[in-house]
Amino acid sequence: xxxxxxxxxxxxxxxxxxxxxxxxxxxxxxxxxxxxxxxxxxxxxxxxxxxxxxxxxxxxxxxxxxxxxxxxxxxxxxxxxxxxxxxxxxxxxxxxxxxxxxxxxxxxxxxxxxxxxxxxxxxxxxxxxxxxxxxxxxxxxxxxxxxxxxxxxxxxxxxxxxxxxxxxxxxxxxxxxxxxxxxxxxxxxxxxxxxxxxxxxxxxxxxxxxxxxxxxxxxxxxxxxxxxxxxxxxxxxxxxxxxxxxxxxxxxxxxxxxxxxxxxxxxxxxxxxxxxxxxxxxxxxxxxxxxxxxxxxxxxxxxxx
Numbered sequence: 001x002x003x004x005x006x007x008x009x010x011x012x013x014x015x016x017x018x019x020x021x022x023x024x025x026x027x028x029x030x031x032x033x034x035x036x037x038x039x040x041x042x043x044x045x046x047x048x049x050x051x052x053x054x055x056x057x058x059x060x061x062x063x064x065x066x067x068x069x070x071x072x073x074x075x076x077x078x079x080x081x082x083x084x085x086x087x088x089x090x091x092x093x094x095x096x097x098x099x100x101x102x103x104x105x106x107x108x109x110x111x112x113x114x115x116x117x118x119x120x121x122x123x124x125x126x127x128x129x130x131x132x133x134x135x136x137x138x139x140x141x142x143x144x145x146x147x148x149x150x151x152x153x154x155x156x157x158x159x160x161x162x163x164x165x166x167x168x169x170x171x172x173x174x175x176x177x178x179x180x181x182x183x184x185x186x187x188x189x190x191x192x193x194x195x196x197x198x199x200x201x202x203x204x205x206x207x208x209x210x211x212x213x214x215x216x217x218x219x220x221x222x223x224x225x226x227x228x229x230x231x232x233x234x235x236x237x238x239x240x241x242x243x244x245x246x247x248x249x250x251x252x253x254x255x256x257x258x259x260x261x262x263x264x265x266x267x268x269x270x271x272x273x274x275x276x277x278x279x280x281x282x283x284x285x286x287x288x289x290x291x292x293x294x295x296x297x298x299x300x301x302x303x304x305x
Contacts, residue, residue: 079272079273080270080271080272080273081266081267081270081271081272081273081274081275081276081279082267082273082276083263083267085273085276086263086267086276086279086280088276089144089276089277089279089280090279090280090283090284092148092280093147093148093151093280093281093283093284094151094280094283094284094287096148096151096152096155097151097152097154097155097158097284097288098155099155100151100152100153100154100155100156100159101155101156101158101159101162102159103155103156103159104121104122104125104155104156104157104158104159104160104163105159105160105162105163108121108122108156108159108160108163109163110160110163110164110167110168111167115164118160118163118164119160119164121156121160122156122157122159122160122161123157123160125153125154125156125157125160126153126154126156126157126161128153129150129153129154129156129157132146132149132150132153133150133154133281133285136150136281141274142274142275142277142278142281143277144277147277147280147281147284150281151284154284154288158288158291158292161295162174162177162295165295165299169299169302169303170298170299170302170303173295173298173299173302174295176294176298177291177294177295177298178291180249180290180294180298181287181290181291181294184249184252184253184256184290185256185287185290187253188253188256188257188260189256189260191257192257192260192261197257199257199258199260199261203254203257203258204258207251207254207255207258210251210254211251211255214244214247214248214251217235217244218235218236218244220233221233221234221235221236236296236300237300238300241296241297241300242297242300242301245293245294245296245297245300246297248289248293248296248297249290249293249294249297251289252286252287252289252290252293253290255286255289256283256286256287256290259279259282259283259286262279262282263279266279
């Protein structure tokens with residue numbers, strides 16, 4: 001699977017991927033948009049689209065078997081992903097993150113007596129969450145149990161980190177980060193629906209290039225911090241930390257737009273219903289990214305007061 005998240009790069013509704021909306025406009029006499037040229041849900045082997053390129057024309061769930069010439073069995077409408085499916089799966093995944101985060105905040109205190117233990121559990125949970133996310137990212141199809149397990153461990157990590165920031169840096173920072181994440185989500189959704197954000201190949205390429213550069217810089221900064229001590233190259237503290245925090249949030253907003261585009265295309269081209277788990281997984285990854293960037297940015301701003 002292919003990802004537009006800067007951490008995981010293989011998430012998508014098709015192993016071969018290709019945003020359906022990224023195909024160029026059809027030429028005169030040429031194939032319609034959404035054909036085999038890059039759209040994973042269009043003609044040529046896709047059970048959910050008509051050979052005309054219109055997934056909703058007449059009988060949208062039957063077509064000729066390309067190899068044998070025999071008609072395939074019709075697929076019921078319940079087998080196709082809908083927006084309700086995406087909303088429900090996303091609510092389950094994010095709900096798991098929130099519940100485990102609250103529980104870890106309450107059950108893993110970060111006071112002086114329990115700080116080492118809580119940190120160890122939180123960091124361990126974060127590493128497990130990363131491994132689970134990578135495993136799911138490289139799987140051909142979504143595994144709901146794997147996605148929910150990732151959400152649970154990610155919630156434990158976020159709960160411990162958030163509790164530590166609230167206790168030792170500034171009370172109220174966590175609520176501000178949550179509100180900021182919600183505001184970015186709502187703002188990008190409105191801008192995307194209003195057509196103010198045009199998600200195309202150029203947008204995709206620019207965002208991926210910027211994300212790659214951002215992640216590489218953060219990795220180099222982390223290596224300098226680990227082996228050289230201090231704040232590394234200073235990308236996560238002071239004025240540079242504020243700048244990179246804002247850049248990280250903007251990148252997260254761009255990835256939200258890419259996620260919305262993928263969901264829209266998956267529904268339009270009749271993606272299988274289980275693919276809604278991939279949409280939930282992707283949205284969760286992106287929202288966690290935005291929340292962490294807000295938390296870092298607000299921590300820097302409060303520590304410099």
